[in-house]
Structure formats: structure tokens, C-alpha cells
Amino acid sequence: MKQILSKSILYFVVFVLFLAGSLVFMGRIDYRSRFFANWQPCLRGGGGGGHLPALKVYMYDLPRRFNVGMLTHHGSNDDLPVTIKNLPPWPARSGLNKQHSVEYWMMASLLYYSESRIGGGGVSGQEVVRVSDPESADVFFVPFFSSLSFNVHGKDMRDPDTEFDKQLQVDIIKILSESTYWKRSSGRDHVIPVHHPNAFRFMRDGVNASILIVADFGRPTHIQSNLTKDVVAPYVHVVNSFLNDESSDPYESRPNLLFFRGRTDRKDEGKVRGALARVLNNTKGVIYDVGRASDEGIQESVKGMRSSKFCLNPAGDTPSSCRLFDAIVSHCVPVIVSDKIELPYEDELDYSEFSIFFSDEEASKPNYMVDKLQGISKEKWLAMWRRLKTIAPHFEYQYPPKNEDAVNMIWRQVRHKLPAAKLAHHRSRRLKVPDWWR
Numbered sequence: 001m002k003q004i005l006s007k008s009i010l011y012f013v014v015f016v017l018f019l020a021g022s023l024v025f026m027g028r029i030d031y032r033s034r035f036f037a038n039w040q041p042c043l044r045g046g047g048g049g050g051h052l053p054a055l056k057v058y059m060y061d062l063p064r065r066f067n068v069g070m071l072t073h074h075g076s077n078d079d080l081p082v083t084i085k086n087l088p089p090w091p092a093r094s095g096l097n098k099q100h101s102v103e104y105w106m107m108a109s110l111l112y113y114s115e116s117r118i119g120g121g122g123v124s125g126q127e128v129v130r131v132s133d134p135e136s137a138d139v140f141f142v143p144f145f146s147s148l149s150f151n152v153h154g155k156d157m158r159d160p161d162t163e164f165d166k167q168l169q170v171d172i173i174k175i176l177s178e179s180t181y182w183k184r185s186s187g188r189d190h191v192i193p194v195h196h197p198n199a200f201r202f203m204r205d206g207v208n209a210s211i212l213i214v215a216d217f218g219r220p221t222h223i224q225s226n227l228t229k230d231v232v233a234p235y236v237h238v239v240n241s242f243l244n245d246e247s248s249d250p251y252e253s254r255p256n257l258l259f260f261r262g263r264t265d266r267k268d269e270g271k272v273r274g275a276l277a278r279v280l281n282n283t284k285g286v287i288y289d290v291g292r293a294s295d296e297g298i299q300e301s302v303k304g305m306r307s308s309k310f311c312l313n314p315a316g317d318t319p320s321s322c323r324l325f326d327a328i329v330s331h332c333v334p335v336i337v338s339d340k341i342e343l344p345y346e347d348e349l350d351y352s353e354f355s356i357f358f359s360d361e362e363a364s365k366p367n368y369m370v371d372k373l374q375g376i377s378k379e380k381w382l383a384m385w386r387r388l389k390t391i392a393p394h395f396e397y398q399y400p401p402k403n404e405d406a407v408n409m410i411w412r413q414v415r416h417k418l419p420a421a422k423l424a425h426h427r428s429r430r431l432k433v434p435d436w437w438r
């Protein structure tokens with residue numbers, strides 16, 4: 001009898017340990033942000049995973065014309081190294097260039113989290129540490145502002161301006177191809193931000209093996225860029241975050257059902273916008289504003305998003321747009337109509353907990369979408385709104401960076417891509433017949 005009893009106790013203990021283990025193992029930020037929201041500071045060791053050491057990143061030293069030189073027009077010394085002391089702030093009035101400024105915030109985070117300043121272990125909970133010895137690096141960061149280069153030099157896609165954008169791409173490929181570390185892996189362990197759909201447009205093939213930081217996969221071929229190797233990063237939101245969203249009844253304090261502001265005449269994926277404009281026209285509770293991005297436009301969006309329960313996010317010229325991230329930081333439940341969209345950190349976040357999805361076809365049917373949205377109960381909506389408030393900090397780019405903010409999330413994503421990059425690298429060194437099983 002005693003034996004049976006102690007056996008069952010043993011089984012029970014093993015079972016409880018197993019259960020606890022699998023809970024911890026599954027979905028990292030989910031368990032921390034939802035169940036243990038208040039305990040976060042004590043739970044978090046370094047590197048986001050609780051006790052993983054910070055990802056070691058070596059950052060190439062590049063002349064300023066590849067990065068911050070594009071922010072300051074008064075010919076600064078091209079060879080002066082960028083440091084935490086002389087890093088120019090992101091300009092306050094940069095307009096829409098800000099949307100794709102992921103490259104700037106990643107570089108800034110590495111300057112901030114440098115080994116010499118914070119030590120090597122990353123004990124304070126950040127995901128990343130900049131190392132000065134390339135031999136000790138897990139990955140290599142290429143601080144070329146390819147999106148800003150397109151916006152500053154290449155925007156009208158005409159010579160001679162665009163030549164400068166092209167030249168920077170040619171030059172960077174040359175620098176990389178001469179690097180021992182690039183050659184070692186064909187760039188597979190290199191991290192390169194190419195967030196604007198037209199960034200690096202002349203030479204993308206040259207960096208096709210690298211871990212690219214992208215907005216979506218609308219333009220490039222699936223060989224140049226795909227979800228296996230690349231990281232989808234949020235746009236940098238252009239509306240101000242809704243920080244004191246503490247209304248006693250947020251459901252009632254948002255009188256409009258659905259809000260959209262933007263252009264309806266988009267190319268490619270954005271054609272669905274025309275159909276949406278027709279089916280939503282003259283619908284009670286729906287605000288469908290046809291407007292261009294401008295400073296007043298942004299103020300209108302802030303008002304509209306904060307006074308609506310749902311915010312419509314149709315595809316633009318490409319599957320993604322900045323509007324989604326504006327909606328998230330406004331805690332306006334996103335309604336996503338974009339069949340080809342890919343979303344940031346989706347291995348860690350379940351977007352269906354705080355967003356609604358319709359296919360292009362569903363959304364184009366008269367009344368379909370509005371009926372569904374009206375059918376969502378207040379309780380369900382409030383749960384989504386609360387979840388939005390919890391996850392919104394993951395979409396903030398800032399300097400200095402903070403644990404769990406957008407750059408730290410991106411670095412964690414880079415870490416998640418590393419095993420596949422290593423696998424591809426190791427296999428490439430010995431395979432004679434590539435992927436026979438395809």
C-alpha cells in the first residue's frame with residue numbers, strides 16, 4: 001500500500017514538473033506578458049528568454065555617408081566613427097521617412113548596448129550586446145540606411161539623384177564581399193535592414209542569403225526574401241501613442257464603429273481599397289476619409305483612431321502599411337484586409353487576440369464586414385483592447401531602447417532565425433546535390 005502511494009506521489013510530481021516545464025517552454029512573451037505581467041522585472045534575467053545571454057553582434061564600421069550622414073546635410077566628416085556621444089537624434093520633422101527608420105533604431109541600440117559600456121553578459125535584460133571582436137560575434141550588422149538612401153537620393157527613381165542610391169549599394173556590396181566574415185557564410189549571418197519596399201532595389205540579389213529586416217514580402221522574389229530567413233519588423237508609427245487611455249468605459253468613449261483614412265487609388269494589392277470605398281460608402285458608424293498623408297492628416301488620424309472601436313487596414317501598394325502600427329498604438333482594434341500580409345513577431349504574438357482578419361473577397365461583399373464587426377460583443381472588444389494595451393510597447397522604437405520594445409523584439413527575432421541560417425550554411429559546405437527531396 002505504502003509503495004503504491006509513494007509511486008503515485010512520484011508520478012504526480014513528475015507530471016506537475018512536466019506541466020510546468022511545458023508551460024514555460026511554450027510561447028515566451030505570451031506567458032510573461034499575460035499571466036505574470038506584474039512579475040516581469042524579477043522573472044527576466046538577460047536576453048528575453050529568461051536566462052539566455054544577449055545576442056552578440058558585431059557592427060561594421062562604415063563611412064557616415066552610408067548612415068547618419070544622410071540625416072545631417074552639413075558635410076560632416078565622412079570617416080568620423082559614429083558613437084553614442086555623436087549619434088544625431090532622429091530628426092523631429094522627417095515626415096514619412098520615419099516609417100522605415102528601423103535601420104536607425106537598430107544601429108542606435110547597438111551603440112547603446114555596447115560591450116564596453118554595459119559589459120558583455122547583458123544582465124540587464126536586453127536582447128543584444130555589441131561586441132568589438134568579430135570572432136566572438138553571433139551575427140554581423142550592416143549599418144547601411146538603405147531605406148533612407150532611397151528616400152533621400154532615389155525617391156523619384158530618376159538619374160542623376162538615384163545614381164547616388166545605386167552607388168551606395170554597389171559600394172556596400174564591394175565592402176562586404178571583401179570581408180572575411182561575409183565570405184565565410186556568403187552573408188548568411190549578416191543582418192541587413194531593407195524595410196522600404198524599394199530599399200536596396202538595384203543590388204538585392206547580392207544580399208539574398210542574409211537575414212533581411214523587411215516590412216513584408218510584397219516586392220522581392222521569394223529567393224531574395226522570405227519568412228524562413230528574414231525578420232518582419234513593424235513600421236515606425238507616425239501618430240503619437242495613446243498613453244493615458246484610461247477611460248472608465250473605453251467601448252462607449254469610442255463612438256465610431258470603423259475608421260479609415262488614406263488614399264483609395266493604390267497600385268497592385270491596394271486595389272481592394274476601391275472596393276472597400278464602395279461597400280462602406282454611406283454606412284452608419286463608418287468613417288472612410290480619403291486623404292493624403294500630411295501633418296493635419298496625421299492629426300485627423302489620431303482623432304479618428306482614438307474615437308473608433310475598429311480601424312481598417314487594407315493593403316497599400318504593398319501588403320503592409322504603417323497604418324496598422326498607428327492603430328495598435330492608438331489601441332484601435334485593427335481590421336486587416338490584406339491577403340498577403342506578414343506580421344512582426346508572429347511566433348510570439350497571436351494577432352487574432354487583438355485584430356480581426358477578412359480576406360479581400362469577404363471584405364468586398366456588401367455589408368459582410370460591417371455586420372461581422374457589429375456582431376462582436378462589448379466583452380470581446382474590451383478583451384482585445386486590453387490585449388492591445390499590453391502588446392503596444394513591443395511596437396515602440398525609442399532611444400535609449402527599453403527591454404521588450406521594438407528593437408529588442410527585432411533582435412530576439414534575429415536570434416530565432418539563426419538556427420536556420422546555420423543549418424543552411426553548414427549544408428552548403430558539403431552538399432553536392434542540393435535538396436534532392438524537393
Ligand SMILES: *[C@@H]1O[C@H](CO)[C@@H](O)[C@H](O)[C@H]1NC(C)=O
Pocket residue numbers: 205206208209223
Ligand atoms: C544569390 O545571388 C547570387 C548572385 O548574386 C547567386 O549566385 C545565388 O545563387 C543567389 N542565391 C540564391 C539562393 O538564389
Ligand SMILES: *[C@@H]1O[C@H](CO)[C@@H](O)[C@H](O)[C@H]1NC(C)=O
Pocket residue numbers: 208209222223224225226228229
Ligand atoms: C528563402 O531564401 C533562401 C535564400 O535565398 C533560399 O535558400 C530558400 O530556398 C528560400 N525559401 C523559400 C521557402 O523560398
Ligand SMILES: *[C@@H]1O[C@H](CO)[C@@H](O)[C@H](O)[C@H]1NC(C)=O
Pocket residue numbers: 277278281282
Ligand atoms: C458614395 O455615395 C455618393 C452618393 O451617396 C456618391 O456620390 C459617391 O460617388 C459614392 N462614393 C463611392 C466611393 O462610391
